[in-house]
Amino acid sequence: MRMNALKHIKILYVNDKKDKEEYFVSELKSYCNNFIQTNCSESAIKxxxxxxxxxxxxxxxxxxxxxxxxxxxxxSVNKKAQVIITTENLDKKMLYEAVRLHLIKYLIYPFNLNTLLDSLKDCIRIIDSNSSNIIKLSETLTYDKFNKTLLKNEELVSLSSKEVKFFDVLIKNKDRAVSYEEFNQIIWEGEMTKDALRSIVKDLRRKIDKSIIKNVSGIGYRVEL
Known part of the structure; x- marks a missing residue:
């Protein structure tokens, strides 16, 4: 998506830090024809x-x-409204609320303008596709594909960096099997061993529903939704 797509999107910026305008505001104004600002959540709702x-x-x-x-x-006005939270602090409770409220993204300071623009691109993709960043994997499992967080029975599942990458690759390719070679290149940059891959799958299956990750003989793995 080219950045001129933002010119056709209306953005509301709410800043409860009344004494400080963030560095990215002036930059965003150059991209957006419809940029509205307020420092009060009550006026923001209006x-x-x-x-x-x-x-x-x-x-x-x-x-x-x-x-x-x-x-x-x-x-309550629009269930599909795209919301990005920017903050200096974030804990597990807030991450849970992010999934429950279908937030598109939590951005933790410090972040750069490109990170924010990438999140805005994600918002526009969701608007265009009429989809959600929250994927219901089963009755007990929910995945937030933009914040890359996994909830089981409304509790955050602790994942290693490689487990996050592995699961994210599966979700992004949910309509097909991901080959061993793809995992090798994306996660291990060409230095994967079969034992390392099996260990990731074993640990993930232990943490979540075993039926979610399926082995496709001779090819690789796929996610079962």
Whole structure:
């Protein structure tokens, strides 16, 4: 997606740090023809109902407020509203709320403009495809493909960096089997051993539903949705 696509998207920027305008705001204004700002969540809800922006960027200090009620109010108007939270602090409870509220992304400071633009691209893809970043894998498992977090029975599953990469590759290619060679190149950069791959699969199956990851004989693995 080229950045001129942002010119046709309306963005609402909410900043509860009233004494500080973030560095990326002026840059975003150069990309967006419809960029609305406010430093009050109450006025943001009113603006949202009137202007109906496609994307909300909420810069929140969790010491001052929680975005939960704000996002729930937005969701009551439009369940598919795209919300990006920018913050300096994030814990497991907040990650759980991100999945529950279908947030597109939590961005933790420091991040650069390109990271924010990538998240905006993800928002636009979801808007265009009418899909969600939250995937229901089973009755007990939920995966957030943008924040790369996995919930089991509403608890965050602790994954190693390689487990995250392996599972993410499966989800991105959910309609087919991923070959051993693809895992080798993407995760191990050509230095994978069969034992290393088997260990990843074994550990993941132990942490989640064993039926989710299927072995395709002679090819590789696929995710069973």
């Amino acid at each position: 603006i949202y109902k009137e202007e109906k922006p496609e994307i909300i960027i909420y810069n929140v200090s969790f010491e001052k407020t929680s975005p939960k009620s704000f996002i729930e109010e937005i969701r």
